[in-house]
Structure formats: structure tokens, C-alpha cells
Amino acid sequence: MPETPLKTALPRIGTYFHVHLISDSTGETLNALAKAAAARFEGILPIEHIYVLIRSEKQLERALEEIESFPGIVLHTMVDMELRSQLELRCRELDIPAIGVLDPLVVAFSRHLGAAVSKRVGAQHNLDNEYFERIEALNYAIAHDDGAMADKLKQADVLLIGVSRTSKTPTCIYLAHRGIKAANIPLVPGRDLPEEIDQLDIPLIVGLLASPERLIQIRRNRLLTLNNDDRPSTYTDQEAVRQEIIAARRLFERKGWPVIDVTRRSIEETSAAIISLLNEKRTGRLGGI
Structure with a gap:
């Protein structure tokens, strides 16, 4: 009886995962941070879903629909507290991590400076x-x-x-x-x-x-x-x-x-x-x- 040939395992190219980047501005900060974080892991390849200028419930809802269809990590820089709360609540319901990437820095700056945090959307892109x-x-x-x-x-x-x-x-x-x-x-x-x-x-x-x-x-x-x-x-x-x-x-x-x-x-x-x-x-x- 002839021997059954062994199956050769295909080389593993990488592990893919979905990362959703939600910004009420241009998304440049999120994009840079996501790439920097992903670069720390070998063989890990992010599939980026980018949503920029999210400033209304309707715009946010479209993003949430895609997050539900492609679960993964959610990174955001939302300033509007109402929209931010909706995003974080929905992510908790879906058991998906939602991270405000600038939160630790903003809190540290606020404490050190003794100053209130600005609520202006896209403030870093003012024509100054x-x-x-x-x-x-x-x-x-x-x-x-x-x-x-x-x-x-x-x-x-x-x-x-x-x-x-x-x-x-x-x-x-x-x-x-x-x-x-x-x-x-x-x-x-x-x-x-x-x-x-x-x-x-x-x-x-x-x-x-x-x-x-x-x-x-x-x-x-x-x-x-x-x-x-x-x-x-x-x-x-x-x-x-x-x-x-x-x-x-x-x-x-x-x-x-x-x-x-x-x-x-x-x-x-x-x-x-x-x-x-x-x-x-x-x-x-x-x-x-």
C-alpha cells in the first residue's frame, strides 16, 4: 500500500485584524499612532478602516455599522462628549475595545498646566x-x-x-x-x-x-x-x-x-x-x- 504523502504546511504570511480609526478631524494623529503601535508586532497586519470628520450622529452611525460588521480595535480622538459617549457605549455593547488615544496626554497636560481642556473640534489644524x-x-x-x-x-x-x-x-x-x-x-x-x-x-x-x-x-x-x-x-x-x-x-x-x-x-x-x-x-x- 503506497504511503500517503505528507502535506507541506504553507508558510504563515501574517495575522490580520481590523482597526477602526474614528476622528472628528483629519485622522492624521490616529493614523500615525496606529501604524506605530502595529509596527511593534511581527507578523501582525492591520486592516484599517478610517472615518474622518465625524461630527454628526448620522456620520457616527455609518462608522458603527462597519465596526459591527468587522469587529476589531477602535481608536478615536472624539472631542464632542455626546458623540464620544455614543461611540463608547455601542462598543461596550459589542464587547469591542474603544480607546481615546489622546486621553492620557490630555489629562497629564491639564494637570500640569492647571488648565481646562478645550472642546474645539480640530483645534490642532487652525490656520495659525x-x-x-x-x-x-x-x-x-x-x-x-x-x-x-x-x-x-x-x-x-x-x-x-x-x-x-x-x-x-x-x-x-x-x-x-x-x-x-x-x-x-x-x-x-x-x-x-x-x-x-x-x-x-x-x-x-x-x-x-x-x-x-x-x-x-x-x-x-x-x-x-x-x-x-x-x-x-x-x-x-x-x-x-x-x-x-x-x-x-x-x-x-x-x-x-x-x-x-x-x-x-x-x-x-x-x-x-x-x-x-x-x-x-x-x-x-x-x-x-
Whole structure:
């Protein structure tokens, strides 16, 4: 009698669960917090249901219907106490956890400041000075990308300098969302940096580096995406790229600029390091990183 073949177990891809994000504003805070929490668990993949600008019973009821159809964790930032009570009561009836994610922070702030909590919906998105500063910083980053308008760099808070594909542009955009004016200039073999850089004293100048292997990988992917064969062969040549990085590092050391290796850093991590350096510069404690 032939042996019955053993069934091979399929690899487990991940565990899915539903998470409902309910906000009376844009939902940005909830989305960031949910992603940060889910990232702490390996093999756990959230299915996000996002409900934003929930400011009426009718809008809330639609969200509750979907929560009942797809039970999971409910995270909210509801300010309106009546709507919040309805949400939490219905979740208790469904035996579903409902968490006001900002509650611990708001309570701590209130106790420390001895101040009452504002009941205004979407108060963090008022068109205040901070909002317009972010818009101005974003416009500045776009206008001063990749070495453009080098004669206006005195207005920058941060100037990033690095070889091609060291995430200069996305880092500048991220910093702009924090209200920081950031410009960037590429280091191109055979091309000198603008003379204006030597006269700058206000912007924090930071050099960005990455490993040759990482740069070559990113550059090759970039060329494939653009279907571009016009780049010189040295653009992805290992020895040429290595020499680029050596020259960049020597330049940064000669100028005394702080250096960040972005090889294993996300845009957020690189930006956090730059913000830390900027704070040190503003307080007169700037060192290296």
C-alpha cells in the first residue's frame, strides 16, 4: 500500500485584524499612532478602516455599522462628549475595545498646566502662524531643491549636501512639514559647490553619506524606473561610487560639517537627527553625530 504523502504546511504570511480609526478631524494623529503601535508586532497586519470628520450622529452611525460588521480595535480622538459617549457605549455593547488615544496626554497636560481642556473640534489644524510657517517651508524646499536658487540659501534653516541618492529631497520635504526651511545641493563629480556656501553662517549645513552598496542599489533601481540609459557608467560603478563617497567625506571633514550616514536610516530618523543638530546649533552646543 503506497504511503500517503505528507502535506507541506504553507508558510504563515501574517495575522490580520481590523482597526477602526474614528476622528472628528483629519485622522492624521490616529493614523500615525496606529501604524506605530502595529509596527511593534511581527507578523501582525492591520486592516484599517478610517472615518474622518465625524461630527454628526448620522456620520457616527455609518462608522458603527462597519465596526459591527468587522469587529476589531477602535481608536478615536472624539472631542464632542455626546458623540464620544455614543461611540463608547455601542462598543461596550459589542464587547469591542474603544480607546481615546489622546486621553492620557490630555489629562497629564491639564494637570500640569492647571488648565481646562478645550472642546474645539480640530483645534490642532487652525490656520495659525505655525500652519503658515509649514506652508512657507514647503514652498521653500521645493524652490531650493537640487541646488536651485543657490543665491537665496541665507534664508534656509538647514542645508543638506550629499552625493546622488542620499535622500536629500524627501528629507527636505519632511523637515518642511515640521516648519523647517531646508534646501539641498548635490555633490556631482567634477562640479564645484556654489561659492555662496562659504559665506553662510545661519543655516545648519549637514553632509549626507551612504554605503557604496546601498547607493548603487538605489541608483540602479532609479535608472530602471526612469528607463534612462543616458547616465555615465560611473554612476553605478562600484569603484567610482566609492571614490565619490571618499571625496564627499573629505569635503565634510575639511569644512567641519556634521555628517549623517543614511544607509540604515529612514527619512524620519534622518530628519530627527537633523532636528537634534539644529537645536544644538541654536543653543550653541553643536557637536557631531
